[in-house]
Amino acid sequence: MPDTLTADLGVFDSGVGGLSVLRELRALLPHENIVYVADSANVPYGTKPPEVIRHRSMAIARFLVEKRHARAVVVACNTATTHAVNLLRQTFSGVPFVGMEPAIKPAAAATRSGVVGVLATDATLDGERFASLTKRHAEGIEVLTQGCPGLVEQVEAGDLSGPRTIDLLQRYTAPLLAGGADTIVLGCTHYPFLRDTLQGLLGPTVTLIDTAAAVARQTARVLADRHDPDASGAAGRVVFFTSGDPGAVRRSLERLWEEPVQEVNQLEV
Secondary structure (H helix, E strand, O other): OOOOOOOOOOEEEEEOHHHHHHHHHHHHHHOOOOEEEEEEHOHHHHOOOOOHOOOOOOHHHHHHHHHHHOOOEEEOOOOHHHHHHHHHHHHOOOOOOOOOOOOOOHHHHHHOEEEEEEEEEEHHOOHHHHHHHHHHHOOOEEEEEEEEHHHHHHHHOOOOOOOEEEEEEEHHHHHHHHHOOEEEEEOOOOOHHHHHHHHHHHHOOOOEEOHHHHHHHHHHHHHHHOOOOOOOOOOOOOOEOOOHHHHHHHHHHHHHHOOOOOOOEEEOO
16 A cells, blocks of 8 residues: 655656755755655656646656645646646646756856856757746856756666766766856756766866756755644655656665665555
């Protein structure tokens, strides 16, 4: 029988990449009960049409809000944020949704060369939100973008440093480096799991930036306004659901979460 935990916070992603956000949330909010949904049957979102991304995001949000009574939801996926977060906020007007955006603003502040590179899915880079973000926060900065087909699948498979992963990383970063980028934005929640490998390839002169910690801080502010913290000091629980194969997803979760995962529940949406 699926775990019936009522969530203080819901979190979802196309797969296991949102764990990069979840670990920051757990560090800041250790007493909150969290339900995490990996839509693994439909990963990656970055190759899907916008209407499919919106449909899946709506179905998962409905599960988290109506079935798990989440007080807030983190859309721990840049692609889903790009194409669905406005619809989610309109549909579930009483529940705050915290989305992901590529870290253009801090990257623009950090660059020394005046050139910022962005690694992201094609669906994120093609969205209006990304164009608006760049226009607002990168005035006077050259922003080079690079879609990264295949990287999400490598992370989902737990291959963070194998030959295929290294080949993809070298291929996708080469044009950014050639263009003078000294700061690179990890614009997908899967990519922080490749940070060590990527930094080793690029060297210490290239700065890597993602937004997981900033999203966790914003979520903590939102939850502080929604309910009082647990005065008992008891540790919160994390319960996992997936639309894919629970056994396979459990193995992926344990590799990336680096904690025992007791159970992964089947999501029927």
